[in-house]
Amino acid sequence: MAKQRLRVIPLGGAGEVGRNMWVVEYGDDIVILDCGVMFPDADMLGVDLVLPDITYLREKTDHIRGILLTHGHEDHIGAVPHLIADLGFPPIYGTKLTLGLLGNRLREHRLHDKVTTVQINERVPFQVGQFNVEAFHIAHSIPDAVGFAITTPAGLLVYLTDWKLDHTPVDGRPTDLEKIAELGNRKPLVLVTDCVRVESKGYTPSEATVGEAFDNIFATAPGRIIVATFASNISRVQQVIDSAEAYGRKVMLAGRSMETNARIAFELGYLRADESTIIRPHEMSAYPDEEIAIVCTGSQGEPMSALNRMANRDYPNVKIKPGDTVVLSATPIPGNEVSVNKVINNLFKLGADVIYGPEARVHVSGHAAQEELKLVLALLRPSYIVPFHGDYRHLMLYRKLATTIGAVPDSERVLLAEGGTIMEFSPGFGKITGKAPVGYIYVDGTTVGDVGNVVVRDRQLLAKDGMLIVVVSIDSATGQLVAGPDVVSRGFVYMRQSQDLIEATKETVRAALANRNGSNPVDAAYINRKIRDVVSEFLYRETRRRPMVLPMVMEV
Incomplete structure (x- = not known):
């Protein structure tokens, strides 16, 4: 990374809704913005939560100066107990309610005594490494939510997530438009903003x-x-x-x-x-x-x-x-x-x-609609914009909106980021320059990261077509079939009603093993693969389904 450029990387939350986590890096200093979870999709079977992927940070933990939290929702604070140790226990900055809600999570994970928290006050600047940070109030569905204005050597970054222009919020504290206008006068280099309701016209109801x-x-x-x-x-x-x-x-x-x-x-x-x-x-x-x-x-x-x-x-x-x-x-x-x-x-x-x-009308969104997005763009007038907290269609529509109202001179100044997109900024420069490794990190029960994409795919396969276990015993000297094959079905067919298919499967296994040259040494791994291949091919030909076939070969 060029020393004179600001690097911004989403480790979650870009091109998706949830697991918000952003890296802001300049020189040897890193600050993290939010650290949340995402709830699993319907096809992530057995998964409880999805975390941001911090692979990019694992070799840079000594450079992390702090984690800044905007508010107390799970998609912004929920991953902290799971990841804070791997991040090297950097200090965490947040408002009183946000830290109160986080503190309970930390106590549940027995981490409360190991984590340093710093309560911040709106409009009172504080220093994190070489970053000067100002928090300002935003209206959302939870009190004590803030946005961040981060002054870096390369320019001003404004991080504005989960907000709307509610003039009659429950806590009586609307979004601080005065501060946003003041930030606009300072010519922000880049705005990182929520765009999930860009499809909704008008204003979000109060x-x-x-x-x-x-x-x-x-x-x-x-x-x-x-x-x-x-x-x-x-x-x-x-x-x-x-x-x-x-x-x-x-x-x-x-x-x-x-x-x-x-x-x-x-x-x-x-x-x-x-x-x-x-x-x-x-x-x-x-x-x-x-x-x-x-x-x-x-x-x-x-x-x-x-x-x-x-x-x-x-x-x-x-x-x-x-x-x-x-x-x-x-x-x-x-x-x-x-x-x-x-x-x-x-x-x-x-x-x-x-x-x-x-x-x-018993629920309203906590996110800004089109007219609110336009007003904030007009007030801030950033040089570059990175929309997030939305699916890819939301990012594209936000780019169109920003370009249509003239918030940026051309669409290239609205950068469309996905997980791991490396963006670099300096005065007059803002481009995607690379890709960091980012995938899904699953929480399954009490384990973090032990369940990967391969396990989830196996679960999907089992849920779709079930499994078939084939048990055989072979002579360890000759490789001849001694007992079996026995077949057990789970989630594929009901065995009592599918005797013809089960018997035909057994015959297919017998025929495959009978074709072996008995003079060769026994290779259990080869027999495993042979049974799996012939049974899978036979079952697909007969049923057009692909259950998971698990051979069990016992040598006697």
Whole structure:
């Protein structure tokens, strides 16, 4: 890297939604922006979380001066406990609520005492290596969210993620447009910005519209009200509390992460409620249904979430019944639609009235729409732009939008990055110069990185066509078949109803082994491959399916 150029690399979050992590590098100094997780796609079978790939940083841990966190959502802080040790335990900078939520994650992983955290204040600059950093407030669906203006020797970089221009946010603190305009006067070299709602015209509705919808529901619901949302959506929890208090209801928090995040937010002053409003599960029986409201996890249909368990009559403290009103205050993440619809169906079957979808106005996005994106571009007027936090189509549409309004002189100044794209910037220069190795790092149970793409492909194959085990015993001296073949099917065919196919498979194996020259030494590996090849070919010819064939060769 040329010493006079600023290097910017996404290790996650570019060309995708989730696992946000950016490297900003100049000379021997590196600062990391966010460190989040992504929830797995439907075809990532058995995977719990997907992490950024830090291969690029493994030989540079001595140069990492800090990690800057914008806000407390999982796609921005969730990977810290999994990766912080491999990054060399650099100091972590964040606002009070962000560090509070992160601290709980670190305690769960027994890392709290090993990590240095630094609380930052908006508009109070601080130094990280040779970078001068200014945090400024942005409106999002969680309080205490910030953007970063990073002054480097090459120029000013503005990192603006997960924001919108909400003039009536729940916490009363809109995006700091004054600061953004001031940054524009300083002629930013590069803007790195969220673009996921570039397809949406106009402005993103204010969080206040959700409060109005909640008030209407609380005014008319005959029985209990159950609101499902993300545990990290602190602003939405506050709106439920506000409506509950206005209409004389007590609030019970359901779901471990919901209880934990709410406790932290209460302790730090980001949630407020009358002393008697929040009740414990065992206290609900003391109040009639029309005086109860429940805030719970499960808006994405997660299998073990509180709402999913309620929908399956498996939650110990809440049994869904006629008269209940269930509100899904979230939009399904792509890939979760089937799970969410199943929960909704089960809730209806149990007699609940379920309120969901955009028409109900019980959820608004925390991301900027077209007119907001245009306004910020007009205020900042950066020399170069790197859109992210969106699929590739979002990046292309953002480039078109920025070019159409004249925010940049030509489309080449909007760089379309994907995971690992190396971009370098200096005054009058901004180009993609290389590619860092970036792949998916999977969390499966308690293991990180042990499950790779090969394992996931095997799981996909097993889920699609099942498996067939072929067991044979051969004479170790002659290689002749002594016993078997025995065939076991799992997920391929039901053996009792497919005896003809099973017998034909056995005959195929016998014929293949009978053609061996018995005078040659026994090669178990060769026999394994032979059985796998002939059985796979036979089964595809007969069924047009490709189960995983696992030979088991025993020498006797």
